[in-house]
Amino acid sequence: MPSKRKSTKARLIEAALDLFAERGVTETTTKAVAERANVNEVTLFRNFGNKYRLLLAVIEDSAVFAKLVHALVEKANSKETVAEFLQEYAKESLNTLEKAPDLVRSVVGEAGNYPVENRLALGKGFAEANKYVADCLAEAIAASGAESHFSAEQIVSLLNSFLFGYFTIKSTAEGYLLWDNDDEFIESLTALFLQGIIAAKEHPATTLKFEAIEDLPANLVRSLLLQAKKLGKQEYAIVYVLFGAGLTVEEIINLERSHSLVEPQQHLLQINDGAVRRVPLNHWIMGFRYGSPTANPLTRWLKNRKDERAALFINDSEQPLSELELRNIWQLVAADLLTPLGKVPTVEQARQTWCVEMLTKGIGLEDLSILSGMTIKQLRPYAQIAREKAAIEQATNLDRKPSI
Template identity: 50%
Template sequence: MQVSLAFYAMADQRSTRQRLIQSALELFATQGVTETTTRQIAELAEVNEVTLFRQFGNKHGLLLAVIEEAAVFKQFGQALVRQASETASLNDIYESLKAYATACLQAIESVPAVVRSVVGEAGQYPPENRAALGKGFTQANRYVADYFAMVIEQGHLQTHLPAEKLASLLNGLLLGYAVIDFTSEFHELWHNREDFLESVVILFLNGAFADSQRSLSPVRLAKLESSDSSVISDLSVSLVHSILQQAKKTSLQDYAIAYVFFGAGLSSSEVILLQRRHYISDANQQLLQVGHGTRQVPVNQWILGKRYGSYTRNPLTQWLKSRKDSQLSLFVSDDDQPLLEVELRQRWQTWTNGLLTPEGHPPAIAQAQQTWCVELLMRGIGLDDLQLLTGCDQSTLQPYAQRAKEKTALEQAIRLDQKN
């Protein structure tokens, strides 16, 4: 009996500790470290404040536990190293680095208040807290350095810097982006996060690997060209509806994701950051809050002439009603973790398998957003309004306006011919 009581006491103690850590993380994320009190944390965890002090000493001790037990860097680094065994070319390196960078920023951006607090208050933290932060960064570097070392060896690649330095540069760039993006408003350093990631990875590869451009395959070169905002290639009506039907056959979640792509015009990097609380729906509208809640985008019922449900019953609401997990993310992986961009792209490939554009290419994921923008312009929205919805400047959107004019002129010409 004494052993059993001791066992349950230890289990209860672990449960209390985890509740306090989770409650602290939630409050740090919503209101920052400074504004969060130990009483608030204890109340959310449903324990006595004395218990918090007994477990962690003070708020900084609890913050230390949050940093150490989150193990975010370790998880991303381990996933990156696992991918190295499948890396065969610089195309694969590009995809792996993009996925790693996206996942890191996704994790950091999920708790912007924590980032701002940590940056602003780091000088007030005890040495052990700063050491824990340093340990997390070092841990990330170690795994990313291992990844670089493996792909360099497997691909017999020549680099200008050792693997450790490459890892430090990449992680430094990611952290620098997060600090700038979370501590300043309306900067014009990048159009959006996708623009930053694409630029960093391409520049990083071309600067890190000697003669890397010669190793880029025609597929990769085409991908670089498609990222040019002056080249707009929206998808046809029949192709869009075919993709949506393919997604519907795959799963409820896949159908919901495809619906968000074509109904709200979000990029893949924006989709994976969505949480349940970012979806707002009633009988008259449905909206998604994008970019830390600073921008709202409507989710259209009508997609290229076909209606996909109503505001209260559609692929997205059906997916949410089917959820049995407690994950905050709007879309999740098979193990109920937040969906990564690399997983999202794999799903897109499943939906578009066997489909080709008039140019003979598989539909690219970026074309969903392009299609949405062109459709809205053709339906009468102005460039100023589209700028607010997308967060892009007018110079970026001008090619979309030109494409919409071309399609409108073509439709008018066809109607004239049909009248005759």
């Protein structure tokens, strides 16, 4: 009897796997599965209860999914380096997904129709699989003498997200992928993880390379603000906010009028995008004053507005300014201007300049972290630049004094 029940379950799972792939989970009926397996529908209910529990059994027990994770990790563990582990795992994962693309698309695309219990069970299954892979990856990382600021489970979760995203786009869209084949994608993915997430202790150069910091000199900042003033009130206000509050492009385009908090002694900007915080808008920027809390380039722009739109900055159609439109404005402002390295200033350098100037004025890293939304670790390179500037200023002052 046990052998017969197992055989019946196996036939039902196999039939369900075929029908889920052919018709999708939602359109597949229990009656159709029972007929495909040559059993009556009551037998299906007795073995699985309902269609969604049958779906779980397909994922857990079918030839496609059974012991999948263990098999993937066993192959990956046979490799000698973390890079080879990642490449082998990625390769085998994509190969497995491609064995049943219709089923994968159906399971994911129709998941919103499943009962909560079923989705929780799926989530639990994914979490358990993720943990098993993470344990093996952690061993591989430790054996290779590497380290990471991310946990092994976070790394595997990121890796699986990249792999599944790539597979989904590849299997549903045409002409979009930037890689000619899977091998090129896997090579790029491995390089990303090794350079940005997992780094060898003995090779600091392989750690994540952050954007190079290059603050702008005072005369260039002055030129940028004057150039913006010539272009118009909104352009002037945007560049003023960039250098006066150190906001990112994303934060600026999400600002609304109500986020500009003007008081007699201070002008604050309420940031609700990303790190929620309030940031004071400086009126002294690199040695020059640009108005007061109640009268500055931003308040003048708002007073000049004739529309009733909520957005702080708008385009010609009175719609909120997009990131691309803001960057185009910056390009107009920065035209014909060069940094000391002979490059056109970037909009990101305004935030970098603000950070360095705030540190130069004496603000502590913890306080700047609160105002900027950046971590203290992210701010340490700025602190080094500020110290260098202070050292240069001190040396210059000493040079003015006659030696005894």
